[in-house]
Amino acid sequence: MKCPECGEEMEEGYVTGAYGFFWAKKKKFFYTLGDEDTERLFVRLWDWYQARLVGYKCSKCEMIIFYYGERGERLLKEKEENGEG
Ligand SMILES: [Zn+2]
DSSP states (O other), X not given: OBOTTTOOBOEEEEEEESSEEEXXXXXXXXOOTTOXXXXXXXXXXXXXXXXXXXXXXXXXXXXXXXXOHHHHHHHHHHHHHTTOO
């Protein structure tokens, strides 16, 4: 994947989190799963893995892009099937 800012090839890898990834439009002191304005992007609940999603990093721009939801799950599965997961 090419970086949308500088156009150089991005490095493929994993973005990891202890529990999950969430999205919120508002800045808050604390985010909880039950908040209506907090969207769950990806959560690991029933296994020992940390939450992880396939991501693309540009070190020059200090930016990471990752896919979540069904597309994120599909990319993870593809990497695991290729022996990379
Ligand atoms: Zn870049």
